Amino acid sequence: MNYLLIFVPFIALVLVNLLPKKLRPISSFLVLLLILAAQSIFAALAPFGLIRAVGAVRMEHLFGFHLLIDNLSLLLLLSAGIVGFSALMVAWHSIKDEDDRFNFTNLLFILLIGMNGISMLRDLFSLYVFIEAIAVSTFIMILLYKAREAYEGALKYLILSVVASVMMLSSIALFIMFCGGTSFEVIKLSLVSSGALARIAIALFICGLFIKGGLVPFHGWLADAYTSAPAPVSVVLAGVVTKASGIFTLIRLLTAVIGFSPATKDLLLIIGAISIVIGALAALGQKDIKRMLAYSSISQMGYILVALGCGTRLGLIAAAFHFLNHAIFKSQLFANAAAVEEQTGSRDLGSLGGLAQKMPVTGITSAIASLSTAGIPPLSGFWSKLLIIIALWVSGNYFYAVIAVLASLLTLAYFLTLQREAFFGQVSVKVSSVTEASAGMLIPAVLLSAMTVGLGLVFPFVIKYFVR
Amino acid sequence: MGIEMSQMFWTFFIFFALLLVEGFYCIIVTYNFLRVLIGLELLMKAVTLFIIVAGYLSGNLALAQSIAITVIVIEVVVVVVAAGIIIGFFREYDSLNIKNARSMKG
Amino acid sequence: MNVLLLLLILMVLAGLWSILTSLLLRATIALALTSVLLTVVMFQMNAPLAAVFELSVCAGLISVVFISVISLTHRQPLKEYLARRQKRILRFWPLPVLLLVVGVGLSFVHRPVHIMLPHPTAFGDIRIMMWQLRRLDLFGQILVLLAGVYGVLILFRGNKNGN
Incomplete structure (x- = not known):
């Protein structure tokens, strides 16, 4: 089964x-729709033991490399499946040109294979190669329409990404020298002896x-x-891609290789807290819907980092749950923003208003997602934020717990701004003839807000799935 | 690691650091996207050197070589994509100057 | 070791030249020269396969890409070029100084590192290494190359809108 997850999309692509x-x-x-749906269902059902038997087939001799699925991998597989599915649905309606649409699906195939690879790898250098495959397809995806303003984003991302590659490769070179290999076991063994x-x-x-x-000292490109x-690209980028190559890999390294030393915890807590605050403050002042969501995304990644920084099992569970929720x-x-842009031709909060009357479904679903992000019960975002705050409090990081609570008020504030300016209030002149999206x-x-x-409602049952 | 080995490592490390300094200086100071790309290339050269040095010193040359080859292939793909983006940028803005791109700061 | 030292010094100098020169074409040539010197260093270190890759791909292919980008984008009047050349000196004189300081500084702070090096792996042969132990990397490479192919298809295609 593990091997199918990367080979089926690859063969399908060819x-x-x-x-x-x-x-x-x-x-x-x-x-691709079929593959994504199958992957989501597989990842959602696997922990209940339904598909365990298939996973037991060992094919290492055939391929010569190991791919292992654990619960953490299932998290990324599930997120990738869900987000990819919605991005593809959005793309089908918002990308008008047939060639562009075909290119988008091809690149999404590559992103999917890359993410599936990352979720199951146990080798630092292979991890780097897959991250780079994701990065390259991301540069291209951003420029799918070759829009004028997209060049800056893509170039910034490219430059910073090469700088990141240089750091990662230097580290890999050091590991080759002092550990004699790049697989997780080798590195873990030699970490004990070398200083x-x-x-x-x-x-x-x-x-x-x-x-x-894209965490705070380096968030400029994001x-x-x-x-x-383009709209579907930002859905898949914000939903899962940057998280897969950033946060997910970090979680994997922390749990499988490095472990939680006091210095690591402090680093994660500090960077996380700064990301939370700066992301939320920057989002508060934005007029462009997508830009606001982007900064909000930085802030939410900060939450995941802070949860990791607890170094406890509860913190890890909270981080994983927030990863899925996010x-x-x-x-x-982002899908709602795409619908709004599609129907009104604008993303500027100043010129929108009263959209909830014209686009009721988009309005309601966007309200649900916003409230979930801000942590309002009984939505799922509430539970993960609650878990994060409890984890921080229990592990004795009271200061960070207070920051997390206060910042979630900020989150509420900017999402209320978004809702008021875009969906409620007076119907502005510009949107008077707008109809609901297709x-x-x-x-x-609808699917995502139902999720x-x-x-949120079946949380007590879901939590078991994460605890394991 | 013996003294002699350690000295060799340090010598190589100095050259690695010098190449890094060159690359980063080039990225930070220049205004031309092509020159930024040249800076990035210098950084990648430095890293390739470092990987091979790591293999050379520790006797793991086979591993280091196979990793270096992969890195080189990836480097080329990134450069080609970057070249495509730069050409597109030039078509849009009729210049390669970074300052032109600073239109949408937020 | 002495040969290696000389080659590395030359490599850093070539890199310096590629940054300091005011003509982009010359910078590209200097970059290719850096690449060639790296190739020789790799040969000296007994890494012939990586060296061949570096020579053919980095020194060859990347130079071609650079030169074609320059020829597609560069149209600068001579006067402007001469004016800019004066300004460039102002921006770039700190670099050689910086390099000298970093180099000399680092060579003084050296402390011997005492770390047990790992034993060399049993798979000393690069072919076995590549084709049997690092197959996943090869798969990843194919993925990156595929992404690159789509990149070329999308990015180098002319604008459909006609401008």
Whole structure:
């Protein structure tokens, strides 16, 4: 099963490209949709033991490398499946040109394979290669329409990403020298014996991950990239891609290799807290919907980092749950932003208003996602934030717990601004003739907000899934 | 690690650091996207050197070589994509100057 | 070791030249020269396969890419160029000084590092290493290359809107 997760999309990608030109866009869309749905269902059901038996088939001899699925991998597989599914649905309606649509599905295939690879790898250098595959397809995706303002975002991302690669590769070189290999077991073994240099190498790698994940000292590229990317691309970027190459890899390294030393915890807590506050403050002042969501995304990643910084099991569970929640509600908010932009032709909060009367479904789903992000019960975002705050409090980081609570008020503030300016209030002149978005745009939004509500309501059952 | 080995490592490390300084200086100071790309290339050269040095010193050359080859392939793809982006940028803005791109700060 | 030292010094100098020169074409040539010197260093270190890759791909292909980008984008009048050349000196004179300071400084702070090096792996052969132990990397490479192909298809295609 593990191998199928990367080989099926790969073979599908190759086959789809061999089809006659007329059939390509529709077939690639359908095939990818099927694969994403299958992956989501697999990842959602796997912990209940339904598909365990298939996973037991060992094929290492055939391929010569190991891919292991654990609960953490399932988290990323599930998020990738859900977000990819909604991005594809959005793309089908918002990308008008057939060639563009086909290119988008192809790149989404590559992103999917990359993320599935990252979720199951146990080798630092292979991890780097897959992260780079994701990064390259992201540069291209941002420029899918070759919009004028997208060039800046893409170039900034490219420059910072190469700098991050340089850091990660230096760290890999140090590991080759002092550990004799790059697989997780080898590094873990030699971390015990060697001192300062190994720590420098780890610090370099984590720094590179922070850049790729767009955390605060290195967040410059993220807002530009998210804002200028085409609508479906920002759904998939914000929902899962930057998290897969940044935060997820960090969680994987922390749990499988480095462990939680006091210095690591402090670093995570400080960076996380700064990200939370700066992201929220920056979001408060934005007039562009997508830019506001991008800064909000930085702030939410800060929450995940702070939860990790507890270093406890509860913190890890909270981080994992918030990771999934963030994938759901952030991709939904971006899908809503796409619907608004599609129907009104504008993302400027100043010129919108009263959209809830014209686009009721978009209005309601966006309200649900916003409230979930801000942590209002009984939505799923509430539970993960509650877990994060409890984890911080229990582990004795009272100061950070207070910051997390206060920042969630800020979150509420900017989302209320967003809702008031865009969806409620007077119907502005510009939107007087607007109609509801097409069904294809609404399906992912409704699906995702149903997930938000559902996860929140059945939380006591879901939590078991994360505790394991 | 013996004294002699350690000295060799330090010598190589100095050259690695010098190349890094060159690359970062170039990225920070220049206004031309092509020159930024040249700076990035210098950084990648430095890292490739460092990987091979790591293999050379520790006797793991096979591993270091296979990793260096992968890095080189990735580097080329990134450079080609960057070149495509730069050409597109030039078509839009009719210049390669970074300052032109600073239109949408937030 | 002495040969290596000389080559490395030359490499840093070539890198310096590629940054300081005011003509982009010359900078590209200097970059290729850096690459060639790196190739020789790799040969000296017994890494012939990586060296061949570096030579053909970095010194060759990347130079071609750079030169084609320059020829597609560069149209600068001579006067402007001469004016800018004066300004460049102001911006770039600190670099050689910085390099000297960093180099000399680092060579003084050296402390011997005492770390047990790991034993070399049993798989000394690069072919076995690449094709049997690091197959996943090869798969990743194919992925990156595929992404690059789509990049070329999308980015180098002319604008559909006709401008």
